[in-house]
Amino acid sequence: MNETNAGGVRRRSVEIVVPVYNEAHVLAGSIGRLHAYLEDSFPFPFRITIADNASTDATWTVATGLTLRLPHVHARRLEEKGRGRALKHVWSRSTADVVAYMDVDLSTGLDGFLPLVAPLLSGHSDLAIGSRLHRQSAVIRGPKREFVSRSYNLLLKAGLGARFSDAQCGFKAVRTEVFHALAPHIEDTAWFFDTELLVLAQRNGLRVHEVPVDWVDDPDSRVDIVRTAVDDLKGMARMLRATVTGRTRVPAVPRRTTVPQNVTALPTGAATAVEPMEYAS
Template sequence: MSHPMLSIVIPAYNESARIEAALERVMTCIDEQGWDAEVLVVDDGSKDDTGEIVQHWMESFPRLHLIRNPGNRGKGFSVRNGLLQAAGDIVMFTDADLSAPMEEANRLMAAIAAGADVAIGSRWMDRQRQTIHQPLYRQFFGRCFNFITRTVMGLPFKDTQCGFKAFRRPAAQVIFRLQSIERWGFDPEILFIARKLKYSIMEVPVTWGHDERSRMSYLKDGMKMLEEMGVIRYNSLAGRYDAAIAAMKDTSGMVTAPEPAVKNVVKLPSHLQ
């Protein structure tokens, strides 16, 4: 089978309450839009039956795959693990709550078709596209965190944390091999790396509906992300990214990455394939 045009990665941790609804919406969208797409759900060491639900759905959808992390490693690890094993020409990730409707992937793909190497969804470029607004305290903390991120990391984007991003596959293979942050703070790092590599990044407004079941704590996780930004800046000043990038250059000076060895995708029994 030829590789798909689009790979959709969904990180999932203890998502048994909403993964089935998410898969139904994603699969319906793929069918309605006529996308040539695969879906990879990355189970981040769930203690519930998230993985079993996905495996049940795999019986009906041959391009749905399950990847199991070696324990609970964090959203950043999950996204990296999925995208590095994705086969699509365009690879993207979205949160399991589908706060951005799956149809909005068309906006990311249009940005990449227009020349971007990386397309990032934004909740703040056009607030009229927010269907369900965050509580005021989450908006306040989110804006404060984004301001600090832009200042400390030198990132010129209105929304670095939106869990809806797409990449040309060659760019993703390089960016995510350089990623070191494995939990919530990975978004600024991958954008920082993409800018260091001079990839074209386009921010596009997307429809967004806040989900009250979000597990992120702006106080606890926000403080951790600030700490991780310090780690990113230190790694950059210490030349660690530059050294890793130099090690990935081929004889012509191009930064390239080898094709991934797919190791963690859960396969269906042969009689169900």
């Protein structure tokens, strides 16, 4: 996946993980659409990895079939459930410069993907999140989920001093070497994984970039809102204790430095106008 151009310059790469659990009925259509979009418009080497969270339907069969038909699609099978577990498993083993994930329903508009990862590839930021609560976002969803989402993010601001606006949007990316440093300190294996990653990043002075997104609620969502809310509150309490005791400080987090001459620059207009940077390992 780490390719070079005609002049022998290495091109930065991205691995996109799509965690799934019993999604055989939509998997082929969603991955096919994502693959076609990236092949047509994404200017960097990429890999799509389907992370099967111990599905009990035909999801794994569909996933392995897609790896035979589509050249940039790979699949991993986990025998235990948990979105956070799946992301941690794949991201920790990735050789790409940037790792990302999105939900299989593709609720978030794909036109937001290059703006999501470009600041990480250019060296401007360390993590990037899609935000449904940004004033420029276009969101269609029911009042119940809107209320739960806004309430949760207000709690994060009040309880943990969060400076990011939307912890739960299934559209995120992180520099791989940064994730490798943070991963051993992330305990959650389910839905609170995202929040824990962001809080750790903030506590360690990393830069989080937010992208307004177009987002349409999936009526077939498998998320148990009540159970997830309870687990999130428990996770917040744990993170608060960790902050008080200093356990959120991570040693040797990679920092930004000057970009090397052997890495290609971003296409014009792909990111904000900042001086290119690279990262020390």
